Amino acid sequence: MKTLRVELDERSYPIYIGSGLLGRAELVAPHIRGRQVLVVTNETVAPLYLEKFNAGLDGYQVDSLVLPDGEAYKTLDTLNSVFDRLLERRFDRRCTLVALGGGVIGDLTGFAAACYQRGVPFIQVPTTLLSQVDSSVGGKTGVNHPLGKNMIGAFHQPRCVIADTDTLNTLDDRQLRAGLAEVIKYGIINDPEFFQWLETYLDRLLAREPEALAWAIERSCRDKAAIVAEDETEAGTRALLNLGHTFGHAIETGMGYGTWLHGEAVATGMLLAAQLSERLGWIGHEDTRRIEQLLHRAGLPVQAPGELDSHRFLELMAVDKKVQDGQLRLVLLKGIGRSVVTAEAAAADITAALEAHRIA
Amino acid sequence: MKTLRVELDERSYPIYIGSGLLGRAELVAPHIRGRQVLVVTNETVAPLYLEKFNAGLDGYQVDSLVLPDGEAYKTLDTLNSVFDRLLERRFDRRCTLVALGGGVIGDLTGFAAACYQRGVPFIQVPTTLLSQVDSSVGGKTGVNHPLGKNMIGAFHQPRCVIADTDTLNTLDDRQLRAGLAEVIKYGIINDPEFFQWLETYLDRLLAREPEALAWAIERSCRDKAAIVAEDETEAGTRALLNLGHTFGHAIETGMGYGTWLHGEAVATGMLLAAQLSERLGWIGHEDTRRIEQLLHRAGLPVQAPGELDSHRFLELMAVDKKVQDGQLRLVLLKGIGRSVVTAEAAAADITAALEAHRIA
Numbered sequence: 001m002k003t004l005r006v007e008l009d010e011r012s013y014p015i016y017i018g019s020g021l022l023g024r025a026e027l028v029a030p031h032i033r034g035r036q037v038l039v040v041t042n043e044t045v046a047p048l049y050l051e052k053f054n055a056g057l058d059g060y061q062v063d064s065l066v067l068p069d070g071e072a073y074k075t076l077d078t079l080n081s082v083f084d085r086l087l088e089r090r091f092d093r094r095c096t097l098v099a100l101g102g103g104v105i106g107d108l109t110g111f112a113a114a115c116y117q118r119g120v121p122f123i124q125v126p127t128t129l130l131s132q133v134d135s136s137v138g139g140k141t142g143v144n145h146p147l148g149k150n151m152i153g154a155f156h157q158p159r160c161v162i163a164d165t166d167t168l169n170t171l172d173d174r175q176l177r178a179g180l181a182e183v184i185k186y187g188i189i190n191d192p193e194f195f196q197w198l199e200t201y202l203d204r205l206l207a208r209e210p211e212a213l214a215w216a217i218e219r220s221c222r223d224k225a226a227i228v229a230e231d232e233t234e235a236g237t238r239a240l241l242n243l244g245h246t247f248g249h250a251i252e253t254g255m256g257y258g259t260w261l262h263g264e265a266v267a268t269g270m271l272l273a274a275q276l277s278e279r280l281g282w283i284g285h286e287d288t289r290r291i292e293q294l295l296h297r298a299g300l301p302v303q304a305p306g307e308l309d310s311h312r313f314l315e316l317m318a319v320d321k322k323v324q325d326g327q328l329r330l331v332l333l334k335g336i337g338r339s340v341v342t343a344e345a346a347a348a349d350i351t352a353a354l355e356a357h358r359i360a
Numbered sequence: 361m362k363t364l365r366v367e368l369d370e371r372s373y374p375i376y377i378g379s380g381l382l383g384r385a386e387l388v389a390p391h392i393r394g395r396q397v398l399v400v401t402n403e404t405v406a407p408l409y410l411e412k413f414n415a416g417l418d419g420y421q422v423d424s425l426v427l428p429d430g431e432a433y434k435t436l437d438t439l440n441s442v443f444d445r446l447l448e449r450r451f452d453r454r455c456t457l458v459a460l461g462g463g464v465i466g467d468l469t470g471f472a473a474a475c476y477q478r479g480v481p482f483i484q485v486p487t488t489l490l491s492q493v494d495s496s497v498g499g500k501t502g503v504n505h506p507l508g509k510n511m512i513g514a515f516h517q518p519r520c521v522i523a524d525t526d527t528l529n530t531l532d533d534r535q536l537r538a539g540l541a542e543v544i545k546y547g548i549i550n551d552p553e554f555f556q557w558l559e560t561y562l563d564r565l566l567a568r569e570p571e572a573l574a575w576a577i578e579r580s581c582r583d584k585a586a587i588v589a590e591d592e593t594e595a596g597t598r599a600l601l602n603l604g605h606t607f608g609h610a611i612e613t614g615m616g617y618g619t620w621l622h623g624e625a626v627a628t629g630m631l632l633a634a635q636l637s638e639r640l641g642w643i644g645h646e647d648t649r650r651i652e653q654l655l656h657r658a659g660l661p662v663q664a665p666g667e668l669d670s671h672r673f674l675e676l677m678a679v680d681k682k683v684q685d686g687q688l689r690l691v692l693l694k695g696i697g698r699s700v701v702t703a704e705a706a707a708a709d710i711t712a713a714l715e716a717h718r719i720a
Binding site for chain 1: 436439440443444447448450474475476477478479500502505507508511512513514515593678679
């Protein structure tokens with residue numbers, strides 16, 4: 001087992017990465033406050049891992065809430081069903097929430113913990129590659145709104161993260177690939193050496209070799225934790241983590257939550273960012289080609305959906321959180337491993353890039 | 361105009377108290393971030409003060425949302441209507457929310473600001489006595505849940521508070537009296553001199569003499585700010601501010617939100633706390649009598665509603681945020697101006713106090 005520490009002053013916390021971690025009481029117990037624990041999970045994860053996880057909670061008053069699976073349920077309504085349960089079972093302010101599942105469960109449960117009685121602790125137990133490398137670091141929690149993804153939320157750091165790589169064995173291929181999109185993202189943002197490693201060893205990840213997966217998760221978490229530690233509330237450099245996300249959120253919202261997986265939309269979004277950067281003359285075609293090829297090898301989509309014309313696409317991008325005083329800010333590239341936040345791309349450039357690379 | 365500063369490190373903010381403050385651009389402008397401003401108010405306050413307030417926002421992109429009036433609307437659903445508006449109008453992360461109204465508008469708007477895009481600034485413009493002395497200090501925001509009051513929320517400090525005493529002229533008598541309950545509370549908690557002042561000058565407050573009101577508001581805010589500065593997130597002494605609230609919330613929830621005004625429920629709750637303290641031998645009957653008399657002179661209810669039997673009452677109290685690991689913690693009295701947080705009152709004592717003082 002590897003232990004990585006996210007350094008955020010008094011909100012610092014450990015990430016445990018490895019095999020056979022579910023159900024290990026000594027990892028969970030030090031991070032539980034009070035006696036009452038609510039484990040929030042979904043109908044896909046519950047039959048696989050709920051019993052195993054709860055075995056590590058002997059002696060606590062444990063309750064579980066099994067939600068429907070999918071991005072379409074990351075809503076205020078589902079959030080309210082968590083509050084219903086907490087209040088029906090008389091959970092007080094000294095309780096702890098556990099998110100056992102992927103990114104949707106993590107974001108939703110974290111936000112419930114941020115708001116319940118104005119804030120209770122929570123523990124992340126991510127069971128997908130995407131959530132192990134992404135949502136478990138950084139404390140961003142929240143739900144979607146029909147008009148925009150992650151528009152309602154809070155910064156709320158977990159007490160600890162338990163990333164058991166065994167849970168990836170039951171992940172379907174599409175989910176694994178969606179997770180790889182975020183892994184590749186860290187290479188493109190500021191870790192060219194990692195990008196190169198991925199070019200060399202991608203097949204091992206696709207074959208789910210445990211050592212390769214554990215290493216990629218650790219490196220991704222480390223890269224992300226370094227950026228978050230520098231800028232917890234996204235006043236500056238943290239925005240780099242949104243590479244591909246402004247394009248990606250437009251795809252997710254425009255196609256209906258859940259139609260494209262988050263990682264799939266981010267993959268296409270990252271390539272669009274590269275193509276736009278190339279159009280602006282910031283990177284050469286070789287960089288774009290390397291990014292496209294790696295994403296393609298990972299089985300990820302590399303073209304924007306034909307259903308969204310460029311006008312609608314731009315409209316959806318305009319509600320993104322990265323907009324400031326009406327000015328769209330994007331993460332673009334000056335090279336692989338050299339990303340920048342910029343407001344320099346004009347709407348015309350974005351439209352041209354979209355037109356050129358959309359599925360006809 | 362008086363300016364009082366709430367000291368909370370980088371979240372410190374000023375409270376402006378006085379006459380003729382609405383519409384003064386130089387008070388608002390320094391606290392607005394960005395160009396987009398959403399003023400949230402209700403159907404009672406809007407016709408009286410919305411235009412006047414907005415006159416001070418020349419040059420901004422101003423939008424207003426007028427909600428129905430009343431505690432019954434302090435819900436997740438109403439909160440969502442604020443998000444709807446913000447997103448429909450493309451409000452970005454550099455926008456500012458304004459709460460123009462009483463405690464419900466303040467709590468709800470503050471919570472919307474806490475959650476919108478994971479946090480945007482907001483300004484409190486309280487227009488009731490209750491909100492001027494209470495909800496505008498301390499940063500508690502939130503909404504109710506059918507199973508408990510203020511169960512969903514966040515700590516989110518305003519950028520400034522503008523308490524225009526002129527707005528109290530249009531307040532109906534019942535609302536004014538409900539506000540006096542919280543004013544009296546500060547005397548009982550830890551300011552016996554203020555309690556005595558209230559015994560002497562209550563009639564001037566009831567007659568709405570502007571100087572008396574301004575002084576009572578300032579003193580109340582000062583008392584509250586001192587406690588909040590010491591304990592922003594209610595780890596300890598801040599709980600004293602909940603004097604009368606555990607009983608009061610039970611009345612509000614049990615009778616249906618809005619049936620009893622918050623201040624009315626708190627008044628009865630404070631007297632119940634005094635009666636229970638007397639039963640425990642912590643204060644003499646003379647103290648209880650003085651509290652009862654002052655509340656009675658202020659036109660406030662001093663008996664728990666007959667509709668709630670003591671069993672149901674205790675059940676409702678048990679979901680309060682002051683419960684820790686199943687133990688009910690109450691604010692009780694060792695004297696007027698000497699309140700304490702305690703878990704020493706047994707259910708039997710509470711039941712006996714309720715039985716003795718409920719409306720038959």
